[in-house]
Amino acid sequence: MSINQVNDWPWSDILIVLGFLLFLFLIRMGSSLLINRIFREKGSIQKAAFSLINWVVFNGVLLFVIFYFSDAAWLLYPLFxxxxVDITLFLIIIAVLIITFAYRLSKILNEHLLPFFFERHHLDKGIQFTMERVVHYVIxxxxxxxxxTTVGIDLSALTVFAGVLGVGIGFGMQNIASNFISGLILLFERPIKVGDRVLIDDVIGDVEKISMRATVVRTLENEHIIIPNxxxxxxxxxxxSFSDPRLRLTIPIGVAYGSDAQEVKEILLHVAHLSKQKNAIVLDAPKPFVNFKGFGDSSLDFELFVWISDPKxxxxMKSELNFSIYEQLNENGIEIPFPQRDLHIKSAPESFMEIRQEDS
Incomplete structure (x- = not known):
């Protein structure tokens, strides 16, 4: 590269760009010191301010390019x-700035500002998730x-595109459209919500996320199931967890024939009382109840009904109740039977024994 070529470089523009970058860096440092001085304790407002400053700093270069090179031919050259409407690099930068600012604004609202509102009004986790999604989609x-509109595209001109898209949805994208609409219904009607304990095809799990197309359910084994909305x-x-989180536990138990049924009832109610003392989630109302279910093949069958406040x-709780029932029955000498079978062996006929002797 010759000296003349180097001298032909737009050094004034390069120095101005470098100076502006240095200016942005100093602005970020000064803003950080000012925010740390105003908000001595780290909180949501401080994090929101830092997030907004970071957006301004990192996108300041694009803003500078727009204003400084606004008359440059390469910036206004039609790409397509x-x-x-001729789409230029200038219009694309404007659109990118608007969308990235909206995304950052949505993130600030959902992560730093809305939690104050949720905490003040004591909203449950499901309503919080719904409001966060709605705010994000609207923004x-x-x-x-x-x-x-800013880049000059008439939205009415998109009606043809919308019609073509509608035909595509009707044929090839009907499942995606169905899941998207179902996701909106789930967010507003809320038959399920984030944090609910659900039972799907004998699989128990907690709803973790409701997205535009699918819902994520985390099982008790910490496996994540992706289910279409x-x-x-x-x-x-x-x-x-829908409406009333209370849940009735049914603990089956069988005792040997000859056991005192009333004593078994008292023991089971005593187990429920002990469980209430150890666990606050065990409820007094409805009261624990012992159901004499019937007469089994080898046992008297009972059921202990206990209500809890947390379905998770x-x-x-079932495990603790079973431990306690087994311990109390053993202490009171009440047998828990198990299936037994008697095998009767008949002697072989004498003719068969004679044949066996002849063969030997």
Whole structure:
């Protein structure tokens, strides 16, 4: 590279760009010190301010390019055409700035500002997730519409595209459209919500996320199941957290014939009382109840009904009740039977024994 070529470089523009980058860096440092001085304790407002400053700093270069090179030919050169509008790099940068700002604004609202509102009004986890999704979708849709209008695209010109898209949805994308609409119904009607304990095809899990197409359910084994949203509207799903979180546990127990049925009843009610003292989730109302179910093949069959307030504690509570029942029955000398079979061996006929002797 010759000296003349180097001298032909637009050094003034390069120095201005470098100076502006240094200016942005100093602005970020100064803003950080000022925010740390104002908000001595780290909180949501401080994090929101840092997030907004970071967006301004990292996108400041694009803003500088737009204003400083606004008359440059390369910035206004038409790259392609939509309808009667020539799309230039200038318009693309404007659209990117609008959309990225909307995304950052949505993130700030959902992560730093809305939690104050949720905590103040004591909203449950499901309502919080619904509001976060609605705020995000509204902001992003508005941002896309504003960006299209800003670059000069007439939205009425998109009606033909919308018609073609509608035909495509009707044929090849009907499942995606169905799951998307089902996701909106789940967010607003809320037959299930984030945090619910559900039972799907004998699999127990907690709803972790409801996205545009599918719902994520985490099982008790910490496996994640991705379920299309339409499934929850078309199939039978047991929601143990819906409306009333209380749940009745049924503990079956069999005792040997000859046992005192009234004594067994008192022992089981005593187990329920002990469980209430150890676990606050065991409820007094409805009261524990002992059901004499019937007469089995080898046992008198009982059921202990206990109500709990948290459906997520079903497995643990059943285990504790079974431990306690076994211990109390052993202490009171009440036998828990197990199936037994008597095998009767008949002697072989004498003719058969004679044949065996002759063969030997």
């Amino acid at each position: 055409t939509i309808g009667q 992003m849709v508005v941002a896309v519409l504003v960006s299209l 339409s499934y929850f509207l078309e199939e039978k799903v047991v929601n143990r 504690e079903v497995i643990r």
